[in-house]
Amino acid sequence: MSSETIGPAPWMTLPKTQAVIAALEARGGPGCARFVGGCVRNTLMGKPIDDIDIATTLTPDAVIAALEQAGLRAIPTGIDHGTVTALSAGRPYEITTLRKDVETDGRRAVVAFTDDWSEDAQRRDFRFNTLYVDAEGRLYDPTGEGVSDARDGKVVFVGDPMTRIREDYLRILRFFRFQAWYGRGEADPAALAACEALRDRLLGGTAERLQKELMKMLAAEDPRSAFRLMAATGVLPTILPSVESLARFEALVAIETEQLFEIDPVLRLAALIPDDAEAAGRLAERLRLPNAVRDRVVEAVGQEPRIVSWMSPREARRAVYALGQGAFSDRIKLAWAGSGRDSTAPQWRALLALAETWTPPAFPLSGEEILKAGVPKGPMVGEVRREIELWWIDQDFIEDKFSAIERLKAVAQGMVY
Template identity: 75%
Template sequence: MAWPETKAVIAALEAKGRPGCARFVGGCVRNTLMNKPVDDIDIATTLTPDQVIEALGEAGLKAIPTGVDHGTVTAVSGKIPFEITTLRRDVSTDGRRAVVAFTHAWEEDAQRRDFRFNALYVDGEGRLYDPTGHGVQDAKDGRVVFVGEPMTRIREDYLRILRFFRFQAWYGKGEPDQKALAACKALKGLVSGRAAERTQKEILKLLAAEDPRPALRLMAATGVLAAILPFVKSLARLEGLVAIETEQLFENDVELRLAAMIPDDGVLARELAERLRLSNALKERLIEAVGTSPRIVSWMSPREARRAVYALSLRTFTDRVKLAWAGSTRPATTSQWRGLLALAENWDPPTFPLTGAEVMRAGVPKGPLVGEVMREVEIWWIDQDFIEDKLSVIERLKAVVQGMAV
């Protein structure tokens, strides 16, 4: 908030309005109070969107009308984006979208926000404002509490159910707010079928929390998880994966955590991807990660592991090892699983040392048969643990060609 780029935006707005007409709001204030990193800067203002655009232009700053109908303009200062939103009050809501009116009352703007620790404001001089009277304490205590009545807030925007669990995963401490839980449980049916992109965003952000397990347990207990992802029948493997990441100091892998929530079934992985409208890359990763062939076990020999890496790719093999480790009910030492991962990471799969031209020189006519012969020789080569002797490969080629009576 003290960066020159940030101060330039505040100065531009106050030059158009008056001192105090613009305040920092939401996550940047909350995270500062909680000693957590600040990812972006949101600013609330009494200026209308047109006035904001004029103010930024007069100060030589770029203005992008990202959502002027709802009062939002993005300012760019020193290549850093700042989202600026005019104070608003709801005129009507239907759980999906709201009709808003602009206001000059900070209290009205605070009342339409989701959680009390997100309804905190700080002006350019560093003065803190807490219109609900509880936001500061909630931030300090790690309590996720809706502004006003939870049922009312949720009916304004059904996705606030997921936001509650996401914020609980990131910031919650101790027992969750019981009124919020009761409201989420009572209205869980409203969240299914909502905008897939927003649902995806909330789920992935929740899974990105350092330890999402307590929040996911709450989602399961209230029936919210089943309402949005009905094919998630157990959290056991996800719980195991998070434990492994924590204990082994692995990097938290949001995408693999998502894969851990579903059974080893490519059809279900595809359904999940379609329900959440995941990218093609993520969809393919999920489908490959939950595949069942070849079977991954902790006691695989180095030769078996190399064959699996060659067949699957390093990332897919690593994904399957971690998922198998997380879901294993058999006694297995950590060193066995880590050994498989180390082998894969330190082994460079060789390139099959035979070309189509060499196959044709051996007497195979151009056409599909070339590929069939190459595949037959490749199977032998893999079975020989990727033998490096090119002469042996050529001899095998000759034997295959003779055996096929080409």
């Protein structure tokens, strides 16, 4: 046990949190439950707390019984691996029984429950993720290095990196993800060497798990150095062979930082690949991207209409109408990132402002009005509508409906049925 304490941290003193701990200790006695992982690590690093995870010596059945006895909802979210989710005042708490690995194959593990905190720590990935804190705020550091790693921003595997990665090959991406979020200074050489040596094993994993890790990495405030490391070790081309350069990606991250844009993991993903819709489609298939994410990435890397910083307001409005505001904004940011961002920043900002403030108007003519002009039912209605729409766009979306109707009459009268 470390001589340090971190409590009582605000998240520990929440009544909903204390209710969960009280329920577990009522069943297993004081000290049977400790906070673990990210909530402890982030508290030491001065970073925000998202999830509150708890480790316990109680078996899953005992956890469920303890929660129900206290009037809390228990959800067996990963019961085979010892995980039960407690809902306390609407907040989820993931509670996992102490475990040790019985068998691993790099994809999944067979575990046995234990009451040994050290055994539980030894099966975890990184030393700063093995930290425990009890209800009184006392800090436990089983490896003796977790506290210093957290404070120094060092991402170091528990024990031998090759062994940890062979237990779960996705830990290669987890290493780079944690490096992106928490790493400071030089990355651990032994970890990098192990990731490089075992990188090909990533290809046998599920696309969904790979995608999840990648998107979390892209959501870090500044993942550029982590992606450079992935490229240098050959991990990046192994999982994303379409990536040819990091230049546009790095420029986009810089623009987001400089312009105070929100972090956009999906657009960062698009920035990694060439402006090629087919390449984007292959990427989407490789990562099993959700349909909405796939469609956005494909649209973002499209090449028509061409986006340039010197577009006139009229040309920009035509592009917004053709693409939609979201896709136009995505293409502006990608074009900005790929163009040498400093010299043309005012022009790009002006185009983004237009996209955000100009709402494309609705086409002023209805199908019924086209029929009334004498156009027969059938495909001709669509042809006439498209011809009038092209004229309307060329007139910079003229708001004079009378002019549109007059144009319709002229087109209808000139048609040969």
